[in-house]
Amino acid sequence: MDPLLSRLAGLSPEPDHRPWPRYRVDVGLWLRLREDLAAGRLDLLAEFAEPEEVHAVLFRPSPPGLAVASLPCPDGRFPALAALHLPAVRFERAIRDLVGLEPEGLPDRRPWLDHGRWPLTRPLASAPGPAADAADYPFLPVEGEGLHQIPVGPIHAGIIEPGHFRFTAAGETVVRLEERLGWVHKGIEARLRGTGIDDAARIVARVSGDSTVAWSWAFARAVEAACGVEPPPRAEWLRALLLELERLANHIGDIGAICNDAAFRLIHAHCGILRERVRRATAELTGHRFAMDRVVPGGVRIDPDAAALARLRRLADELGPAFEEIVAAYDDTPSLLDRTAGTGRLDPALARRFAAGGHVGRASGRAFDSRAQLAPSPYDALGFSPALREAGDVDARVWVRIDEVRESLRLIAAILDGLPGGPVRVEVPRRAGCGLGIAESFRGEVLVWLRLDAEGRVVRCHPRDPSWLQWPLLEAAIEGNIVADFPLCNKSFNCSYSGHDL
Amino acid sequence: MLRLYLRSLFAPPVSEPPPEPDPRALDELARALAQRARHRLGRSLAIRQVDAGSCNGCELEIHALDSAVYALERHGIRFVASPKHADVLLVTGPVTRNMAFALQRAFDCTPPPRWVVAAGDCACGCGVFAPSYALAGEDGAVERVIPVDLHIRGCPPTPLDLLRGLLALLEAADGRIAPAAGVPPRTG
Numbered sequence: 043m044d045p046l047l048s049r050l051a052g053l054s055p056e057p058d059h060r061p062w063p064r065y066r067v068d069v070g071l072w073l074r075l076r077e078d079l080a081a082g083r084l085d086l087l088a089e090f091a092e093p094e095e096v097h098a099v100l101f102r103p104s105p106p107g108l109a110v111a112s113l114p115c116p117d118g119r120f121p122a123l124a125a126l127h128l129p130a131v132r133f134e135r136a137i138r139d140l141v142g143l144e145p146e147g148l149p150d151r152r153p154w155l156d157h158g159r160w161p162l163t164r165p166l167a168s169a170p171g172p173a174a175d176a177a178d179y180p181f182l183p184v185e186g187e188g189l190h191q192i193p194v195g196p197i198h199a200g201i202i203e204p205g206h207f208r209f210t211a212a213g214e215t216v217v218r219l220e221e222r223l224g225w226v227h228k229g230i231e232a233r234l235r236g237t238g239i240d241d242a243a244r245i246v247a248r249v250s251g252d253s254t255v256a257w258s259w260a261f262a263r264a265v266e267a268a269c270g271v272e273p274p275p276r277a278e279w280l281r282a283l284l285l286e287l288e289r290l291a292n293h294i295g296d297i298g299a300i301c302n303d304a305a306f307r308l309i310h311a312h313c314g315i316l317r318e319r320v321r322r323a324t325a326e327l328t329g330h331r332f333a334m335d336r337v338v339p340g341g342v343r344i345d346p347d348a349a350a351l352a353r354l355r356r357l358a359d360e361l362g363p364a365f366e367e368i369v370a371a372y373d374d375t376p377s378l379l380d381r382t383a384g385t386g387r388l389d390p391a392l393a394r395r396f397a398a399g400g401h402v403g404r405a406s407g408r409a410f411d412s413r414a415q416l417a418p419s420p421y422d423a424l425g426f427s428p429a430l431r432e433a434g435d436v437d438a439r440v441w442v443r444i445d446e447v448r449e450s451l452r453l454i455a456a457i458l459d460g461l462p463g464g465p466v467r468v469e470v471p472r473r474a475g476c477g478l479g480i481a482e483s484f485r486g487e488v489l490v491w492l493r494l495d496a497e498g499r500v501v502r503c504h505p506r507d508p509s510w511l512q513w514p515l516l517e518a519a520i521e522g523n524i525v526a527d528f529p530l531c532n533k534s535f536n537c538s539y540s541g542h543d544l
Numbered sequence: 545m546l547r548l549y550l551r552s553l554f555a556p557p558v559s560e561p562p563p564e565p566d567p568r569a570l571d572e573l574a575r576a577l578a579q580r581a582r583h584r585l586g587r588s589l590a591i592r593q594v595d596a597g598s599c600n601g602c603e604l605e606i607h608a609l610d611s612a613v614y615a616l617e618r619h620g621i622r623f624v625a626s627p628k629h630a631d632v633l634l635v636t637g638p639v640t641r642n643m644a645f646a647l648q649r650a651f652d653c654t655p656p657p658r659w660v661v662a663a664g665d666c667a668c669g670c671g672v673f674a675p676s677y678a679l680a681g682e683d684g685a686v687e688r689v690i691p692v693d694l695h696i697r698g699c700p701p702t703p704l705d706l707l708r709g710l711l712a713l714l715e716a717a718d719g720r721i722a723p724a725a726g727v728p729p730r731t732g
């Protein structure tokens with residue numbers, strides 16, 4: 043019998059949690075679930091806490107199943123999943139920083155998001171603590187002959203988000219990379235408490251601006267699940283249309299940026315032009331270049347007419363051949379492939395262990411795409427096939443993006459051809475409840491857990507970016523590569539700093 | 545492959561015609577100029593972008609601005625890797641408390657005359673994340689940390705919004721506009 047069901051069988055799920063079940067578990071069961079995680083029988087998609095309770099979002103790969111396990115922590119502590127399952131380390135460090143619950147047995151007890159610069163501590167606890175002193179952050183010690191360290195950041199040389207990377211190198215070769223994140227922590231989860239659904243939607247839409255449509259959709263799904271409403275079919279299809287446009291723009295931009303980091307500017311320039319065309323088409327369709335705030339709980343805020351859809355259809359038809367020229371240029375340039383093939387290889391076993399989503403997982407053989415496994419509507423009607431590669435290197439991550447661009451173009455055409463008519467939005471009633479929403483951003487699945495009170499205000503909302511499970515893998519993928527290839531590896535992952543730092 | 549090269553060499557430029565500088569930005573800059581000695585930067589601006597807490601949406605539009613479609617360099621505007629080489633700090637995001645000191649350091653490293661542009665609603669102190677314990681001065685406005693010469697609103701500001709603002713900055717630096725008196729300070 044499968045672990046998720048056998049462990050949780052006999053428990054009755056909490057009545058107010060949708061669409062997947064949530065179970066209150068005791069410490070014994072929590073520890074057995076931890077063993078399932080450690081043995082690879084379950085994946086940990088998210089772990090977060092409320093002042094009285096810690097929640098783990100568990101995924102069973104096959105057949106796909108999902109459940110939330112909640113462990114009450116009346117004395118403020120809980121057994122750390124990270125004691126056996128390392129992917130939980132950063133989740134639990136963040137829980138300590140933000141909620142103040144103590145994960146017992148956590149192997150790394152350094153603060154993570156809290157850099158000692160806030161006017162308080164434990165901002166999500168029932169009673170936050172007084173400000174702490176900004177203490178020096180102890181990086182992990184390294185010993186060995188001829189090793190040197192290169193600290194980089196938080197501000198980097200390019201137009202990118204801030205983070206700190208500490209390389210330990212032997213000559214040119216990276217022996218270890220240690221990341222320190224949290225610089226762009228904006229206090230999103232505390233900000234969300236007490237907001238109404240509309241304000242909360244605008245905030246969650248900006249957890250990571252590059253995946254705004256995915257975030258809005260996941261949030262909308264969480265609200266709709268909590269309140270028990272279904273969006274109209276036309277709205278679902280339009281959401282998918284916007285999501286695929288977002289994926290196109292980001293993947294095309296990333297392919298260009300990866301080539302740029304391999305000193306091949308021509309592809310970068312052409313990708314920049316294509317991406318701009320997608321952004322303009324999005325603006326024409328929605329009035330915003332990223333379609334921010336167009337996907338809302340209950341449906342969408344756009345209702346394009348036939349002429350607008352026809353223009354988009356023409357663009358989709360033109361983009362295909364232009365993109366194939368770029369693909370041919372990538373595939374025909376040995377000096378470029380020389381930089382990407384074999385570089386930054388992520389071991390498939392690690393990708394599975396960390397439940398890495400998006401191109402990071404799918405380029406290392408992890409066949410997971412929430413459009414196929416968890417949130418199929420309307421993709422089941424469109425005949426969707428996820429990308430998959432095995433090599434795990436920069437090149438494989440480029441090819442997953444290429445395959446996904448092709449698939450997005452096909453999906454866009456299919457959506458435009460089959461778009462159902464009817465209303466685009468339904469009323470969302472105000473009622474108390476809990477919902478979990480998932481949408482597949484270009485980076486991987488974004489997940490929103492939400493608890494609403496009877497007035498429809500947010501009691502707790504946890505947005506989990508796919509980057510949480512990808513950032514630690516970048517540390518592994520860069521090992522043994524030369525320092526100069528770090529930008530290339532980093533770009534091929536393209537994790538979000540903002541989405542992670544919250 | 546060859547087709548892509550040939551097209552790159554012989555196709556007409558894809559760059560947009562430049563927009564007029566933003567009149568509101570010109571006003572604001574005139575005020576900034578009136579308050580201190582005018583320095584001539586020539587018709588060239590070196591920009592150092594600093595993300596001090598953004599959601600990365602603003603960065604995407606700055607990237608778009610740096611693409612062939614907007615071809616910034618023809619206006620003499622270019623992005624540089626170090627604040628030491630910069631005339632302008634282009635700051636995005638609500639400034640987080642965790643980033644405030646790094647922003648201050650970047651400013652200190654930028655040689656005068658220097659200009660600070662706050663790009664995006666968040667950097668202007670009126671974004672969706674405010675108020676928050678984690679933001680400098682609770683609202684994350686750039687001027688909570690360093691003085692600001694120009695605000696470019698938008699969530700995110702489009703590439704054209706950014707370009708209009710930067711062109712206004714060039715005009716101002718070039719001494720083409722007279723300092724205006726009595727322009728009310730921008731609020732919000």
Ligand code: SF4
Nearest residue numbers: 599601664665666699
């Ligand atoms: S202004 Fe908008 S796009 Fe820019 S950082 Fe703020 S939320 Fe993101």
